[in-house]
Amino acid sequence: MVYPETFTALGVIDFDDYLHPKVFEYTPQEFRDFDVDIKIEACGVCGSDVHAVSGNWGRPYAPVAVGHEIIGTIIKIGPKAKASLKLGDRVGVGAQCDCDHTCGACKAGMENYCDNSVGTYFAQTIESKQGTIGGNASHVRVNSSLVFKIPDNIDTQHAAPLLCGGITGFAPLLQAGVKKGDRVGVVGIGGIGHMTILFAKALGCEVTAISRSKSKEADAEKLGADHYLATNDEEAVAAHKHSLDLIVNTGSSFSESAVDHLFPLLKARGKFTFITFPPLSERLNLRPVDLLVRGISVQGSLLGSVEEIEYMLDFASKHNIKPWVETLEMNEENLSQAWQRMQKGDVHYRFTMIGYDKFFKDA
Ligand SMILES: [Zn+2]
Ligand SMILES: [Zn+2]
Structure with a gap:
């Protein structure tokens, strides 16, 4: 049949x-x-x-x-x-x-x-x-x-990844209300991460691409990222301290040390967003005091609403994402x-x- x-x-x-x-x-x-x-x-x-x-x-x-x-x-x-x-x-x-x-x-x-x-x-x-x-x-x-x-x-081949990966990375930018000049960190340069960089740049943000090592630096530059940060470089991490309004974490696993490396990158009242599914057994080891003394928010975001997806496709069309x-x-x-x-x-x-x-x- x-x-x-x-x-x-x-x-x-x-x-x-x-x-x-x-x-x-x-x-x-x-x-x-x-x-x-x-x-x-x-x-x-x-x-x-x-x-x-x-x-x-x-x-x-x-x-x-x-x-x-x-x-x-x-x-x-x-x-x-x-x-x-x-x-x-x-x-x-x-x-x-x-x-x-x-x-x-x-x-x-x-x-x-x-x-x-x-x-x-x-x-x-x-x-x-x-x-x-x-x-x-x-x-x-x-x-x-x-x-x-x-x-x-938008070609079919380029449209397809927008429907999950694209909206997953774009929605947290919308929800945080980022505007021109805001400083956004994107952790993980992969399927979702690279699209998040493209969207954040199109929104006029100053983007820091964050990865474990230097291996994705050239790609991050081609994608338009303004800065690149390898988290295995302690000195560089220290130099970026308190620099970001929003961090979008696109990596699919999240180790305890990542909390120590990434949260200090946020400015006061900065936001940290999880958007991909880590292994279900993974837990965050967070001290509430570290959040409150600097007004940090930790949040999650899953896919996007109907309105956000419609907006994303229109935005991708206008900005040639x-x-x-x-x-x-x-x-x-x-x-x-x-x-x-x-x-x-x-x-x-x-x-x-x-x-x-x-x-x-x-x-
Ligand atoms: Zn997906
Ligand atoms: Zn319902």
Whole structure:
């Protein structure tokens, strides 16, 4: 069977053999009045995908395709779908594919913190309690309110990473209300980090790229960072003391020593934001006194709201934000390669898998 009865996907069937993804078919949940079906063209490879397939977050179920930086075309649209969408639109879906629109967070315009938020993979659909599969597939069926029209001047390959990594790094800048001249530190120059640098520069901030060693210095400069700080250089860390209004931590792990290295970089009333999922066992070793004597805030931010994602795409279009992307044709071998190279940090700085039409037609 094929669309519309079933969707074809490429992903993990056996977690012990996750580096050999396989094609499978699945039956999507029943189409609701406010849903759209998207024929997928491309999907970015997020760090979360690699955590998910390799079992770092447990093994909730298989098969699962992962992929939550989806770009494609609307091929079916419900009568109560978001009014701004129409058949044939090129659209994107990020890491959240459904929410209830009735809880307090949704009513306050924070759909990303919905009590019944549904992730694009490794989550249960609200009505049918069916496991979500992800975007490495021929199609995806989602709540149209979490579907976003892609501005014409953003290429598909560059648009894909914006849907998860891009908004994840941009939202904390918006929430902190950074303005021209504010001093922003971005910890971790990787998929999300490099996009955060691009967005912070476009907002007019003075950006300090922060990494463990000097190895990413040339890239940080190309991305537009004004300063570079290697945290293994004690003298340099001391020289940057009390220099930053905001630190966005994009690294996916956070050691105890990082608190000692990074918090002193903040100015009085500076803010420190976590935006990526560290291992669930990780804890912060913080002394409240260190926060209060300098008025430091520590916060978290997950993805972005509907309004923030719409604003981000418009902003990226106007400011010509282009993530650094390496494209790979979608097939078993290349998807596995992408995951393996992500694990080694061997990508500058995002893969976008393309050619879904060709691959899934033959699959
Ligand atoms: Zn992601
Ligand atoms: Zn809600």
